[in-house]
Amino acid sequence: MEIILKDKIRDAIKFLYNSNLTDDLIQLQETRKDFKGDFTLIVFPLLRFSKNTPEQTGENIGNYLVSNFKAVTGYNVIKGFLNLEISDEWWVDYFMRLSAEKNLFKNCQSADPWVVLVEYSSPNTNKPLHLGHIRNNLLGFSLYRILSACGHKVIKTNIVNDRGIHICKSMLAWQKYGEGETPQSSGIKGDHLVGKYYVRFEQELKTQVDDLISTGMNEADARNAAPLMQEAREMLLRWEAGETELVDLWKKMNSWVYDGFDETYKMLGVDFDKIYYESDTYIIGRNIVLSALQNNLLYRNNDSSIWADLTSEGLDQKLLLRSDGTAVYMTQDLGTAVARYNDFGFDKTIYVVGNEQNYHFQVLKSLLKKMGYKFADGLIHFSYGMVELPEGRMKSREGTIVDADDLIKEMKDTARIVSLELGKLSEYNEEEKEDIFRKIGLGALKYFILKVDPRKNMTFNPVESIDFNGNTGPFIQYTYARIKSVFRKADQMGIIHDNSVITQAKPGKKEIELIKLLRKFSNTVAEAAYGYSPAVVANYCYELAREYNQFYHDFSILGEENEALRNFRLALSGVASEVLASGMWLLGIEMPERM
RNA sequence: GGUUCCGUAGCUCAGUUGGAUAGAGCAACAGCCUUCUAAGCUGUGGGUCGCGCGUUCGAGUCGCGCCGGAAUCACCA
Numbered sequence: 237m238e239i240i241l242k243d244k245i246r247d248a249i250k251f252l253y254n255s256n257l258t259d260d261l262i263q264l265q266e267t268r269k270d271f272k273g274d275f276t277l278i279v280f281p282l283l284r285f286s287k288n289t290p291e292q293t294g295e296n297i298g299n300y301l302v303s304n305f306k307a308v309t310g311y312n313v314i315k316g317f318l319n320l321e322i323s324d325e326w327w328v329d330y331f332m333r334l335s336a337e338k339n340l341f342k343n344c345q346s347a348d349p350w351v352v353l354v355e356y357s358s359p360n361t362n363k364p365l366h367l368g369h370i371r372n373n374l375l376g377f378s379l380y381r382i383l384s385a386c387g388h389k390v391i392k393t394n395i396v397n398d399r400g401i402h403i404c405k406s407m408l409a410w411q412k413y414g415e416g417e418t419p420q421s422s423g424i425k426g427d428h429l430v431g432k433y434y435v436r437f438e439q440e441l442k443t444q445v446d447d448l449i450s451t452g453m454n455e456a457d458a459r460n461a462a463p464l465m466q467e468a469r470e471m472l473l474r475w476e477a478g479e480t481e482l483v484d485l486w487k488k489m490n491s492w493v494y495d496g497f498d499e500t501y502k503m504l505g506v507d508f509d510k511i512y513y514e515s516d517t518y519i520i521g522r523n524i525v526l527s528a529l530q531n532n533l534l535y536r537n538n539d540s541s542i543w544a545d546l547t548s549e550g551l552d553q554k555l556l557l558r559s560d561g562t563a564v565y566m567t568q569d570l571g572t573a574v575a576r577y578n579d580f581g582f583d584k585t586i587y588v589v590g591n592e593q594n595y596h597f598q599v600l601k602s603l604l605k606k607m608g609y610k611f612a613d614g615l616i617h618f619s620y621g622m623v624e625l626p627e628g629r630m631k632s633r634e635g636t637i638v639d640a641d642d643l644i645k646e647m648k649d650t651a652r653i654v655s656l657e658l659g660k661l662s663e664y665n666e667e668e669k670e671d672i673f674r675k676i677g678l679g680a681l682k683y684f685i686l687k688v689d690p691r692k693n694m695t696f697n698p699v700e701s702i703d704f705n706g707n708t709g710p711f712i713q714y715t716y717a718r719i720k721s722v723f724r725k726a727d728q729m730g731i732i733h734d735n736s737v738i739t740q741a742k743p744g745k746k747e748i749e750l751i752k753l754l755r756k757f758s759n760t761v762a763e764a765a766y767g768y769s770p771a772v773v774a775n776y777c778y779e780l781a782r783e784y785n786q787f788y789h790d791f792s793i794l795g796e797e798n799e800a801l802r803n804f805r806l807a808l809s810g811v812a813s814e815v816l817a818s819g820m821w822l823l824g825i826e827m828p829e830r831m
Numbered sequence: 832g833g834u835u836c837c838g839u840a841g842c843u844c845a846g847u848u849g850g851a852u853a854g855a856g857c858a859a860c861a862g863c864c865u866u867c868u869a870a871g872c873u874g875u876g877g878g879u880c881g882c883g884c885g886u887u888c889g890a891g892u893c894g895c896g897c898c899g900g901a902a903u904c905a906c907c908a
Contacts (some may be wrong), residue, residue, distance in 0.1 A: 260848085263850080270852075276851090278851095280850085280889075283888085315851070316851090316888075317851060400907085401907080401908090539906090551904095558906040565908050591835080591836065592903065594836080595835075621836080654870070660870090687845085694844085697843080700858095703843095704870050706855075707844075711870065713870085714870045715870095717868070718867085722867050722868090723867095725867050771844095775845055778845090778855080790872090
């Protein structure tokens with residue numbers, strides 16, 4: 237519509253003022269609800285052609301359009317705004333085309349599809365996933381869905397940080413205090429079991445550190461000097477040397493963790509096409525650094541550590557290999573990036589990583605450029621804000637970490653309690669009910685996280701956030717279930733849904749409003765893909781669900797006497813449910829047929 | 832101190848490439864279930880969009896300067 241309308245407006249200016257308009261001067265937008273009309277042309281930019289008042293210019297253009305374009309039935313001018321009224325027939329016709337369209341994402345197909353690699357999750361193998369990981373996983377998975385919907389080829393990857401001192405701490409504590417405990421013997425989920433020994437290590441270390449401090453040592457030195465810490469370091473060296481027994485233990489404990497993660501990922505509904513391990517990529521990274529050193533892109537310090545000088549780009553000196561030749565975080569990420577490019581040859585690679593690492597990715601990008609990797613231009617750090625609790629940041633020392641598994645279970649339990657109170661599901665068996673509770677509980681959690689702008693830090697109140705009313709996932713799911721229920725009822729009543737009579741319907745204001753909202757959907761997805769923002773999709777779904785609920789209350793659908801209008805409303809409901817389901821699909825949220 | 836990000840109602844958050852009178856939900860109060868799902872709907876109250884200056888016909892949105900908060904600036908990852 238806009239395109240045709242813009243053409244007509246261009247004609248109008250040509251005819252009235254004998255001037256040719258460039259596209260950016262035609263500012264056309266949807267008319268605000270409180271004004272009469274469907275589309276609004278902002279006439280201020282056109283005054284230079286008309287050399288007239290805004291009001292008169294608007295009048296002239298409006299007049300021209302009404303007499304030369306059938307779909308425009310009227311207009312009004314308020315200050316510099318020309319509100320154009322589009323005929324109901326046009327809207328009904330538009331809706332017919334929309335409801336016939338099976339692919340709701342058709343309008344946002346990218347003309348130039350990318351191969352795009354999305355990295356998300358990136359766990360450490362020494363403890364279970366927590367609330368921060370949940371935001372990461374949900375964002376990453378939703379980005380995958382959004383970009384896929386727009387026609388890009390997306391590869392989901394996960395980089396597992398499976399090496400380093402942290403995993404040695406868990407291994408050491410398990411050796412010392414574990415007495416052979418396994419997930420099977422204890423019934424504890426593997427990642428939680430390994431996390432338990434990581435915590436145990438820190439506890440034991442603390443008593444040693446406290447003892448040393450009481451002898452007059454300062455804290456930093458005490459941590460270094462503590463026997464446990466020294467043992468852990470020594471273990472890391474033995475691991476890097478490839479000591480068989482130790483590598484076997486490492487493999488065993490990591491496999492416990494992966495089993496645990498798999499369960500959590502499955503509950504969250506996320507998955508990966510390819511998993512990378514830093515225990516592999518750090519070696520690649522080291523080779524890259526060494527060859528860059530040979531090409532004089534890096535320099536070696538007196539103590540034989542290797543550095544990059546990025547001061548010319550406003551960055552700092554960056555360490556790439558320690559004096560003992562071992563790799564640092566950046567070394568691994570260089571290796572991972574190159575390995576991935578060799579595997580997939582991507583156009584873009586999106587790192588879903590918290591904003592605490594903004595500097596790291598700035599450095600990574602300029603390092604890759606410096607080393608001559610052209611793909612560095614397609615490197616995007618999707619930087620998201622921290623999840624905080626009402627009392628501030630999550631702190632492991634204070635035991636305020638919100639565990640992912642616990643949280644998921646809590647959401648499901650709350651969904652169960654609320655559902656049973658409302659008592660709508662009495663006719664379903666236990667299995668069916670559990671499936672619905674799961675969808676609702678996870679829907680609430682996912683929506684709560686995804687509806688906020690990823691860039692911003694967000695507050696998660698474990699008590700208040702579990703709300704199923706208002707701008708929440710369950711509200712949107714409820715709207716969907718309600719529409720499904722209308723169709724079930726229609727079937728029972730033998731009402732046959734026939735689109736062919738719709739063109740005879742005389743729609744009211746509300747029906748047109750709904751069509752306009754449905755129309756915005758594909759624009760929204762394109763915008764979301766461009767801005768990499770699930771939040772845009774989420775808030776749009778809410779807007780539509782809210783609008784539909786008002787519609788639902790204002791109108792009788794099945795009870796409507798007029799057949800054409802009844803079919804129209806049914807069709808509107810049907811498309812609304814599809815759009816809601818599609819939108820929530822982009823967020824990775826499942827929709828229950830009833831709740 | 833350098834860099835980056837954030838600041839909108841009591842709370843949690845929206846706010847389209849700069850557009851008209853800044854919106855939801857929660858919380859508070861008042862209504863609506865013999866009618867297609869009340870996880871809903873309607874209404875009331877609640878704002879110096881951190882502060883100032885600038886650009887513009889027009890600024891919550893763009894620029895500059897302050898104020899406040901967060902992150903980061905490791906031979907940690």
